[in-house]
Amino acid sequence: MSDLSQIVKAYDVRGIVPDQWDERAAEALGAAFAQLLRESPTGDASADRAADRVETVVVAHDMRDSSPGLAAAFGAGARSEGLSVIEAGLGSTDMLYYASGVLGLPGAMFTASHNPAKYNGIKMCRVGARPIGQDSGLAEIRDRAQAILDGGTDRPADRPRGDSRRRDLLADYAAHLRGLVDLSGIRPLKVVVDAGNGMGGYTVPAVLGDAVLPALPLTIVPLYFELDGSFPNHEANPLDPANLVDLQRAVREHGADLGLAFDGDADRCFAVDERGEPVSPSAITALVAVRELAKHPGSTVIHNLITSRAVPEIVAEHGGRPVRSRVGHSFIKAEMARTDAVFGGEHSAHYYFRDFWFADTGMLAAMHLLAALGEQDRPLSELAEKYERYVASGEINSTVPDQAAKMSEVRRAYPDAEADELDGLTLRFPDGAWINLRASNTEPLLRLNVEAPTAERMTALRDEVLGRVRA
Known part of the structure; x- marks a missing residue:
């Protein structure tokens, strides 16, 4: 019997198949999703009275071996509650968000993103790609599905079942993105793309290549485009530097202008410059923000509290309004909607666009980067340099049994630092350095991020704080 409390996380469903969940659990989750949507179509109690x-719901899945069966079972559960299902088949997570937005339907994407092959999961959204998290319906879906699995609900046998139909959305998705960023007039660029055997191998040829639309002035050098949920070459997690090594080597060997790496469900995109050096997601956030502010002067840009402080500085310098957010896509999307922000970026390479239903899409961010590079003659290393003002540690995890006590201890060690607790503990120092300590939602870990004006200051502060955390 599946214990859904073990797999329903803060923002999505994620667990090992079949040990923690299977097609029976997926069917129960599909039925519970349908029940929630029937009773609360928008998630807004006042709006739901007239909604x-x-x-109908739309369902897509990634290339993992377990994904087609889980997606089909979820669809069967939704149909048992009377909803029709559009089966989009293979897709990236941002393609599912596109489908939800353009069709005006709730959706479910089956993927475990960058997790190993034995995992799978579900990302669910309401109409217009609005996220469903613990506080916006996911906990209720969990409880309803658990009751179904435990046999604690009566489900009328004569309830009309919904139907299902297939719909290929890849070409429409590609055309939509091409309409948001025009790459037809840029200078020719050679681009190495590492899809990590994930869904980028499916979407990149359609969006950046000539698989379904006219060719762009891009020469794509593909790495690991074969869809394979066992990830035979490396993990589809570009946040780990070890998984960028092949891309960095290929960029140098091919004399490419840049390299792009996508995670397993292709909703995140990382970049390396012509030397094979990583371009930080904070720099890409600032670069894309400047481009969006040029089109929409004075707009709001969301950044989470782990991005470089260069981001709010650059946004303000270009006439925008920077707004700081907690880490996590549900918080970013909520702030995007609340403020009508034109763009949002996270340190983890999630990028959110008002033109994309406030949802995240790594592909659109990659297109902005290609456009910025191709519209001028400098190499990417020079272009990115003006957005890289400070030195960051990256995220460092430490196993800590009592995270709250340890954060209090660190706070007491720096009484003169400015502190806030928007998300964990952030300390700001007079010289511009800052640290953030956040507890993991699922493990006994503290996550440390440090940034400072110089490498020496960053290293010293990082080591000092880690010494306290790990003491």
């Missing part, structure tokens, strides 16, 4: 009934 149209949800009749």
Whole structure:
């Protein structure tokens, strides 16, 4: 019997198949999703009184071996509650968000993103790609599905079942993105793309290549485009520097202008410059923000509290309004909607666009980067340099049994630092350096990020704080 409390996380469903969940659990989750949508179509109690009934959901899945069966079972559960299902088949997570936005339907994406092959999961959203997290319906879906699995609910046998139909959305998704960023007039660029055997191998040829649309002035050098949920070459997690090694080597060997790496469900994109050196997600956030502010002067840009302080500085310098957010896509998306922000970026390479239903899409961020590079003659290393003002440690994890006590101890060690607790503990120092300590939602870990004006200051502060955390 599946214990859904072990796999329903803060923002999505994630667990080992079949040890923690299987197709029976997926079917129960599909039925619970449908029940929630039938009773609360929008998630807004006042709006729901006048909301149209949800009749259809769209479901897509990644390339993992377990994904087609889980997606089909979820669809069967939704149909048992009377909803029709559009089966989009293979897709990236941002393609599912596109489908939800353009079709005006709730959706479910089956993927475990960058996790190993034995994992799978579900990312669910309401109409218009609005996220469903613990506080916006996911906990209720968990409880309803658990009751179904435990046999504690009566489900009428004569309830009309919904139907299902297939719909290929890849070409429409590619055309939509091409309409948001025009790459047809840029200078020719050679681009190495590492898809990590994930869904980038499916979407990149359609969006950046000539698989379904006219060719762009891009020469794509593909790495690991074969869809393979066992990830035979390396983990599809570009946040780990070890998984960028092949891309960095290929960029140098091919004399490419840049390299792009996508995670397993292709909603995140990382970049390396012509030397094979990583371009930080904070620098890409600032670069894309400047481009969006040029089109929409005075707009709000969201950044989470782990991004470089260069981001709010650059946003303000270009006439925008920077707004700081907690880490996590549900918080970013909520702030995007609340402030009508034009763009949002995270240190983890999630990028959110108002033109994309406030949802995250690594592909659109990559297109902005290609456009910025191709519209001028400098190499990417020079272009990115003006957005890289400070030195960051990257995220460092430490096993700590009592995270709250340790954060209090660190706070007491720096009484003169400015502190806030928007997300964990952030300390700001007079010289511009800062640290953030956040507890993991699922493990006994503290996550440390440090940034400072110089490498020497960053290293010293990092080591000093780690010494306290790990003492």
